[in-house]
Amino acid sequence: MTDKYASYVAIRAVVVFDQAKKHVMYKHVVHYALAIARRQHGCIALNEVITDADEPLYRNRLLDVVARDALFLSNDPWGNFVVQHVLSMYDLRCKHNVAVSLRGHCVDLSFKKYGSYIVERLLEAEVSMGVVVVELLKCDGDRLMRLARSEFGNFVVLKALKVTQEMNRVYLFRDLVQKLMPFRHLLLRSHGSNIANILETRCLN
Template identity: 40%
Template sequence: MDLAIDEVGCRSLNECISTISGKQKITLLESIAEDAVFLSNDRYRNYVVQQAMMYGHDNVAVKILFSLCGHFTQLSQEKWGSHVVEKCRQGNETLCLDLVKDLEPHLPELQRNAGGKQVVNIIISDLEIHFQRLAVNAN
């Protein structure tokens, strides 16, 4: 991730993510997943993680989620990191539930922080939708 040192480098990485394919893309996305914690809490680098989640397959999102596991509370409280946490919750419902499990013990702490509060409110909204779907399917 030597390229992700400034705005220009991050824009270049994002361009690569959206244009390359095959083994090169897989290698790049796996490297981003491994460095997700480092990349997530920066003004420009967080967009690289978000782009990887958007243009990668589900397994990339899962790898990023596992890399970030244990860091969600801290990231939720940081301006740039909270954007990545919000993107993580946009994956499948199982990933969102794993994210909730990671954040749940820290809800009071998150509610005292603007970024954390936003993440919690979005996740609560997602969970309400999830439970509404379950209720409709049960009937």
């Protein structure tokens, strides 16, 4: 599963084996999922298996492993791709579980390239969006300003503003705007210029 070429054989085996052999394969994959996820070719193979798994029981077990160790994997150079993948599958139970695992760490992750992708995925669903926005609102104002001005974090803050509007979470949108408003002038000439534009629109309204 972690070899550049042998992984193709393993992925194919999961598809063509009979049920008895598939179950043996799935058990091994579940057992070694974290080790597989943290390897360059392993993370690709694991994503393939999760996508193609035709056994709901084992698929859910794999999703549970990823969700349970989401923080560990999110900070791994290869494991983060597995977290991103499961969040793109629109499995609401899994999204909720990942959000619970990452609660209290969303701001830290948002400063990082791949971490910000994960947090943006969480913002896309109602079951996980609240966890991220509440954490943004709880963090220190200066830290939120730095996040909004940062290369990757600005996309998270911008998305938080947009989804709270689109999902009609008026109170969350209002609170986020109020917390960011004192820093509007600092956002203008930075990565946070698009955030400043939204704040400017609010002022005009």
